[in-house]
Amino acid sequence: MGFQKPPGTQDIMPGNSELWQYVESTARDICRRYRFREIRTPIFEGTELFKRGVGETTDIVEKEMYTFEDRGERSMTLRPEGTAGVVRSYVENKLYGDPDIAKLYYIGPMFRYERAQAGRYRQFHQFGVEAIGSDDPALDAEVIALGYHFYRELGLTGVSVDLNSVGTPAVRAAFREKLLAFLLPMRESLCKDCQARIDRNPLRVLDCKVDQDKFTDAPSILDSLDEACEKHFARVRECLDEMSIPYRLNPRLVRGLDYYTHTAFEYKAQGIGAIDTIGGGGRYNGLVAEIGGDDKPGVGLGLGLERTLLLLESQGIKPDLGNQADVYIVALGERAEQAAPGLTQRLRDAGIAAERDYLGRKTKAQFKAAERSGARYAAVLGDDELDRGEISLRPIAGGEQTAVKLSELADAIKKLTAPTP
RNA sequence: GAGACCAUGGCGAAAGGGCGAACGCGGCGGUUUGUGACUCCGUUAGUACCAGUUCGAGUCUGGUUGGUCUCCCCA
Numbered sequence: 268m269g270f271q272k273p274p275g276t277q278d279i280m281p282g283n284s285e286l287w288q289y290v291e292s293t294a295r296d297i298c299r300r301y302r303f304r305e306i307r308t309p310i311f312e313g314t315e316l317f318k319r320g321v322g323e324t325t326d327i328v329e330k331e332m333y334t335f336e337d338r339g340e341r342s343m344t345l346r347p348e349g350t351a352g353v354v355r356s357y358v359e360n361k362l363y364g365d366p367d368i369a370k371l372y373y374i375g376p377m378f379r380y381e382r383a384q385a386g387r388y389r390q391f392h393q394f395g396v397e398a399i400g401s402d403d404p405a406l407d408a409e410v411i412a413l414g415y416h417f418y419r420e421l422g423l424t425g426v427s428v429d430l431n432s433v434g435t436p437a438v439r440a441a442f443r444e445k446l447l448a449f450l451l452p453m454r455e456s457l458c459k460d461c462q463a464r465i466d467r468n469p470l471r472v473l474d475c476k477v478d479q480d481k482f483t484d485a486p487s488i489l490d491s492l493d494e495a496c497e498k499h500f501a502r503v504r505e506c507l508d509e510m511s512i513p514y515r516l517n518p519r520l521v522r523g524l525d526y527y528t529h530t531a532f533e534y535k536a537q538g539i540g541a542i543d544t545i546g547g548g549g550r551y552n553g554l555v556a557e558i559g560g561d562d563k564p565g566v567g568l569g570l571g572l573e574r575t576l577l578l579l580e581s582q583g584i585k586p587d588l589g590n591q592a593d594v595y596i597v598a599l600g601e602r603a604e605q606a607a608p609g610l611t612q613r614l615r616d617a618g619i620a621a622e623r624d625y626l627g628r629k630t631k632a633q634f635k636a637a638e639r640s641g642a643r644y645a646a647v648l649g650d651d652e653l654d655r656g657e658i659s660l661r662p663i664a665g666g667e668q669t670a671v672k673l674s675e676l677a678d679a680i681k682k683l684t685a686p687t688p
Numbered sequence: 689g690a691g692a693c694c695a696u697g698g699c700g701a702a703a704g705g706g707c708g709a710a711c712g713c714g715g716c717g718g719u720u721u722g723u724g725a726c727u728c729c730g731u732u733a734g735u736a737c738c739a740g741u742u743c744g745a746g747u748c749u750g751g752u753u754g755g756u757c758u759c760c761c762c763a
Binding site: 271272274325326327330331348377379381382383384385386387388391392393460463471522523524540541542544545546547569570571572573574575597599600603626628629630631632633634635636637638645647649650651659661663665668 | 689715717720722724753754755756761
C-alpha cells in the first residue's frame with residue numbers, strides 16, 4: 268500500500284521534532300561554552316576517505332557502508348561517522364595554518380547498513396566534536412567533560428564514562444602479541460564468537476560476556492603502555508579528577524574505528540534494550556596525516572542522538588517544548604470569518620503564536636481545537652464584539668472572559684501569556 | 689549476515705472458519721443556526737500486500753513487505 272520509508276529510517280514528526288530541536292540546542296549551547304564551532308560537511312564523501320580514515324578492516328568499512336557510484340563513475344559513500352569528513356575538511360581548508368587549534372562540532376545524519384534494533388538505525392544522528400591541532404591531554408579531558416556535561420544538562424542520570432588508553436599503533440601491536448600468547452592456548456575452550464574474534468580482533472575477546480571469568484589473568488594494555496603513553500594517560504585522568512568528571516577505568520575498552528590512539532572512552536547507560544553504549548570517542552593522532560595533511564594530533568567524540576532521545580524517554584524526562592499556541596481565534600459567523608485573517612496576521616506581526624480554524628468548523632469544534640492547540644486563551648470574535656470594535660478573551664481552562672479592544676488585543680495577550688514563575 | 693516474535697480504523701483493542709468486523713479514545717455533525725470540556729443520537733475500517741486451502745478466512749497455509757527484539761558490531 269503506497270510508499271514506505273526505507274528500513275531502519277525514521278520520520279521525525281511534529282511533537283517529536285521539537286524534542287530533537289531541544290536536544291540539538293542543548294548541544295549547541297554546550298559547544299558555545301566550550302568554544303567549539305559548527306562545521307557542516309557533506310553527508311557523502313569519496314569512498315576512499317572512509318576506507319583510509321575509518322580503517323579497511325573495520326566492520327563499518329567491510330560491511331556497513333552505503334556506497335554507490337555517481338554518474339561520473341566515482342565511488343561515493345554516505346558518511347558512516349563524522350570524523351573522517353571533518354578531518355578531510357580540516358586538511359582541504361588548510362585549518363592547520365590557523366594560529367589556534369580547530370575546535371569543531373557537527374550535528375547530523377550518519378548512515379550504516381545494519382539490521383535495525385532498539386537504538387540502532389540505518390540512518391541515525393550524531394552530535395560530535397573534534398579538536399585538532401594539540402596533543403595536550405587536558406584537551407582529551409575537556410572533550411570527555413563536554414559529552415558528560417551534555418548528558419547531565421539534559422537531566423539524564425546513570426550515564427557513566429568508561430576510560431582506557433589504547434596507546435600507539437606500536438604499543439598495540441606489541442600488546443596484541445602478548446595477548447595472543449595468552450589466548451591461543453585456551454582457544455578451544457572459548458565461545459564460538461571469541462574463537463572467531465581471536466583472528467579478527469583479539470583485543471575484543473576480553474570484552475566477551477560469556478567467557479569473562481577466564482580472562483582475569485589476561486594481560487592488560489595499560490601495563491603495556493610505553494612511557495609517553497602512560498604519561499599522557501595519567502595527565503588525562505588527573506584533569507578529569509580536577510574537573511570532577513567521574514570515570515571508570517576499563518582496560519578492555521576497544522573502539523570500532525581504527526584511528527584511535529591513546530585515550531579511548533565510551534559513555535554508557537542502561538535503558539535502551541541490549542545496547543548500553545550511547546556515545547564514545549578518543550584521540551586520533553595519526554589520522555590527519557593518514558588523510559593527507561600535516562601530522563596534526565586530534566581528539567573527538569560522537570554521541571548518538573537517537574540513543575539520547577531513547578534515554579530521555581526511558582527516564583521519563585519531558586522538557587517543556589514550547590510548541591503551544593499563545594491564542595486561538597474563534598470566529599463566530601461570516602463577518603468574523605471575514606475579519607479573522609487580518610486579525611490573525613496582526614497578532615503574528617506582534618510576535619504572538621496565533622492559530623485559527625481553516626475547516627469551517629462549528630463553534631463547539633473550534634473550542635475543542637483551541638484546547639488542542641495548547642493556547643491558554645481563545646479570542647472569540649462575533650458580531651457583537653465586531654460592532655463594538657472589541658474581542659473577547661476566554662481562558663481555555665475556564666473562568667470569565669473579558670472584552671478587549673481589538674487594537675489592544677496583542678498587548679493584552681502578551682500580558683496574559685507572559686511566563687509566570 | 690543469522691534467529692525469534694508480531695502486523696485489524698487516526699489511536700488502543702476484541703472477534704480461538706460462518707450472520708451487517710465488538711468496545712474504548714479521538715474526530716465530525718446533531719441535541720444547543722454564535723461561546724467547548726456533561727448527556728444522548730448519528731457518523732467515521734473490511735482486517736499490511738499477494739497467492740492458496742475452504743461452500744465460507746481477520747481467523748488456516750505459503751510468500752512478500754514492514755515493525756519489534758536478539759546475536760554480531762556499534763551511535
